[in-house]
Amino acid sequence: MTYLTLSITLIFVVIPLLLSKTFNLGLEKDTIIAAIRSIIQLLAVGYVLQFVFDSEHMIYILLMIALMITAATHNAQRKGASIKGIIWKLVVTFIFIELLTQGILLGLDITPATAQYIIPISGMVIGNSMVLAILFLNRFTSEITNQQDQTELILSLGGTPKQAIHRQLVTSIKASTIPTIESQKTIGLVQLPGMMSGQIIAGADPVQAVMFQLLILFLLLTTAVVTSILLGYLSYPTLFNDRMQFLDDHLEADN
């Protein structure tokens, strides 16, 4: 694709702008910002990736991953701002997910240890983990706030903090992972996944593209469940003190 053809595709930005204007939706400003940001961000990433792929130096790969984790943490921490130390909990979660998935992929020789594979797969894994973290934190803070009487009931009957929070934790883990599992049931029937479509358009063998997509889907299953569980188990102890008292002032629903 040339820059000329790319510029023609701006028609797809103009259509929503015109519709927004016609129907007074007030989406013009956001649409323009989104279009400009995506052009700048993606082109910048494209050039950076080209540089990293050409140099094939591990330090650049690690820097890219660190950048992804930083951005994902920054984005997700707002949803869990009421949980003490949420930033490092998110960082630990994202690093763990990255090590687990890349450890299996590279360790078992499933994908080659090159920037071309490590960076896009890491991007998908960390990006998905970030979305899961946001879904989980959103649900968890509201569960804890709304079910405070249940937490205090169990503590008052001689339950431990883990027992007092168990139901809310399980509900939040389930609620945040179900969309990932459900969407995989209809995949291929309702929509072709973005990565697979991209590969097919770029000329790859469709069966190879499907195999890679399956790899990603399975990775995302692990990512979803591990993110929610890990974040849950890292987060709940900060809601209690060593006298097993619920610190209700540590949690204010911010959504």
Added chain:
Amino acid sequence: MSADNTAIRFEQVNYSDDGLHILKDITGSFPEGKITTLVGPSGAGKSTLFTLCNGLKSPDNGDIYILDRHIKNYNPVHLRQKVGIALQSAPMIKGNAYDNLNLPLELQEQQLSEDRAKELLKLVGLPEDYLHRNTKDLSGGQQQKLSIARTLVNQPEILLLDEITSSLDRVSQEDIEKLIARINEVYHTTIIWITHNLQQALDVGHYTWVMMEGKVVETGPSDLLNHPRNSAVQHFVKGEIE
């Protein structure tokens, strides 16, 4: 009250929350094996005092002794098994009456036998066949009785009752009053009962504490409510302070 052994003793206990001084210099004791009622206007700090007694909260300063042992020397789990609390809201977990009765033992990885569960239902005046009834289908009074039965599963030595009859009709209130008197008589459980109903305090309680604005203003045998010395308490018993 000094003639009895003490179940709970407070020494200059203060508690604040969100910058509000809720309990001010509380000193006094609840006698063991007796029913002590806790009365006073709303916002006097009565419920807060309960949360300190079973360690759901800790005081800013001062000392609390439970059965002559400093509260800090108890493992929180053991303390809460020893000092049971039944709340006004009678929160239920999802499921049936048995699930709720089994909860205290489930937390200790044990299981309540159906026979014992039925005994408890009988004790609180609920029909045995309610055991597998969903708690959603129970009335407020029935949930309150179930909540008391659930607290009794741990066989607490001290039972804290927080306005457990305030939302009930007269018949259910009398049932619960008789039940509490029976628990005290049969198991010699120390009972501390927050109530807005002064007649109830006179009928059921052996002793009473009157609390106002975070302070204990008068204590003694329940009869004190008939002729209080403190002028603020006199206004309160006349119903002039809500």
